[in-house]
Amino acid sequence: MTLRQQVLVLYLANSALDSHVVGWSRYDGTGASQPTTGDSDEPPYPDGVAALRDGWRLIQASQLLPPQPGVEYGTSFLKHEFFFEKLSQDSSTLE
Structure with a gap:
């Protein structure tokens, strides 16, 4: 069977991998679920460490950039973004 990629994007409270998740997206290339599905809040x-322990591989972390002077408290995108992946052969199981 062909390997398919699952991608998990976690947005953390800060740049530490053990900080709590404040947002997330999930994409499943196996076809077992629709992109970004989730029926839970x-x-x-x-x-992020819990994802590593469950077999997800960290493939990218956001570059740490200091805020420009004067915009330290402005709202913008979530900047502590971590990309994880899993490779799966079974399209009937989403991990």
């Missing part, structure tokens, strides 16, 4: 993991 609870994140799939409490922090």
Whole structure:
């Protein structure tokens, strides 16, 4: 069977991988679920370390950029973004 990629994007409270999840997206290339499906307000993991322990591989973390003077308290995008992946052969199971 062909390997398919699952992608998990976790937005954390700060740049530490063990900080709590404040937002997330999930994309499943296996076809077992629709993109970004989720029927819960609870994140799939409490922090990034929990995702690693469950077999997700960290493939990218956001670059740390200091805020420009004068915009320290402005709202914008979630900047502590971590991309994880899993490779799966079974399209009937979403991990």
